[in-house]
Amino acid sequence: MDELIIAGKTYRSRLLVGTGKYRDFEQTRLAVEASGAEIVTVAIRRTNLGQDAGQPNLLDSLPPAKYTYLPNTAGCYTADDAVRTLRLARELLDGHDLVKLEVLGDPKSLYPNVIETIKAAEILIREGFKVMVYTSDDPIVARQFAAMGCVAVMPLASLIGSGMGILNPWNLQIIINELQVPVIVDAGVGTASDAAIAMELGCAGVLMNTAIAGAEHPVMMAGAMQKAVQAGREAFLAGRMPKKIYTASPSSPVAGVIGSR
Amino acid sequence: MIELTINGARKQLHQSATVADLIIELDIAGKRLAIERNGDIVPRSAYPATRLHADDKLEIVVAVGGG
Numbered sequence: 001m002d003e004l005i006i007a008g009k010t011y012r013s014r015l016l017v018g019t020g021k022y023r024d025f026e027q028t029r030l031a032v033e034a035s036g037a038e039i040v041t042v043a044i045r046r047t048n049l050g051q052d053a054g055q056p057n058l059l060d061s062l063p064p065a066k067y068t069y070l071p072n073t074a075g076c077y078t079a080d081d082a083v084r085t086l087r088l089a090r091e092l093l094d095g096h097d098l099v100k101l102e103v104l105g106d107p108k109s110l111y112p113n114v115i116e117t118i119k120a121a122e123i124l125i126r127e128g129f130k131v132m133v134y135t136s137d138d139p140i141v142a143r144q145f146a147a148m149g150c151v152a153v154m155p156l157a158s159l160i161g162s163g164m165g166i167l168n169p170w171n172l173q174i175i176i177n178e179l180q181v182p183v184i185v186d187a188g189v190g191t192a193s194d195a196a197i198a199m200e201l202g203c204a205g206v207l208m209n210t211a212i213a214g215a216e217h218p219v220m221m222a223g224a225m226q227k228a229v230q231a232g233r234e235a236f237l238a239g240r241m242p243k244k245i246y247t248a249s250p251s252s253p254v255a256g257v258i259g260s261r
Numbered sequence: 262m263i264e265l266t267i268n269g270a271r272k273q274l275h276q277s278a279t280v281a282d283l284i285i286e287l288d289i290a291g292k293r294l295a296i297e298r299n300g301d302i303v304p305r306s307a308y309p310a311t312r313l314h315a316d317d318k319l320e321i322v323v324a325v326g327g328g
Contacts, residue, residue: 019327020325020328042327044322044323044324044325045323045325045327046322047289047321047323049287049289057293058326059293069324071324072327072328087302088295088320091295091302092295093324208328210328
């Protein structure tokens with residue numbers, strides 16, 4: 001059985017999904033179900049004061065018995081804000097300690113600030129959090145996060161929400177080859193083939209949000225992503241044929257062809 | 262009365278109010294939330310015993326959709 005293991009817990013699905021940008025909680029629920037994902041990211045935000053307690057809550061649409069929540073620090077630009085956010089998340093989720101750390105460096109590109117991210121990871125790991133870290137595709141930084149004790153390293157494939165796909169498969173490959181912890185592509189996937197490529201490279205999983213929520217038919221795309229991640233994983237395990245540049249090789253017998261030759 | 266900051270906005274509360282009093286007044290009791298006071302987490306079990314002071318800074322958060 002081919003399973004994904006993160007911080008000692010086993011998952012059947014290698015697709016992790018976000019819960020942002022959906023039309024409503026019902027569409028979120030349907031898309032998450034169609035994706036087959038077991039790990040779902042959530043954001044932590046100030047509650048609207050004056051809003052009555054009867055308002056629907058995201059967590060009611062995604063029962064904790066069925067899903068592993070992965071609270072994130074999206075929108076945080078300093079180590080301090082990220083750490084505070086995840087302490088609140090742990091309190092909110094009754095001691096849940098698996099978290100997605102991301103510290104941004106720039107509001108336009110949403111590129112990670114790896115220096116602040118390292119500071120935050122050090123504090124969080126010391127406080128007992130199990131940190132899945134969003135980072136750049138710098139292999140040296142990735143290696144440092146793994147050495148610190150992050151339970152998964154999650155390099156971007158391209159900018160968050162850009163749908164530009166796997167822009168630097170060569171760096172991803174170096175990271176995958178070097179790290180002992182799961183490497184999960186986080187950010188940049190735009191369509192099913194992008195997810196398949198990430199998995200064919202040997203990624204342990206793929207995390208995406210906008211590629212599904214931003215599709216014309218999110219629930220259908222969620223199903224496509226599930227299949228793409230599975231197909232890519234199986235292709236990786238099967239071991240692809242070697243590439244033969246400029247060298248064709250017929251699939252049918254060369255001898256016995258009718259005609260003049 | 263005392264004045265404190267909740268989620269970035271100023272709010273007046275009666276003297277000797279606790280966190281438990283506050284969440285009733287804000288009509289958010291029973292909601293799935295977490296509270297930070299002056300940079301430290303206030304555990305749910307400590308709501309009734311945690312008295313609020315003038316110029317306290319509170320953050321009250323919930324889980325929302327996000328990637």
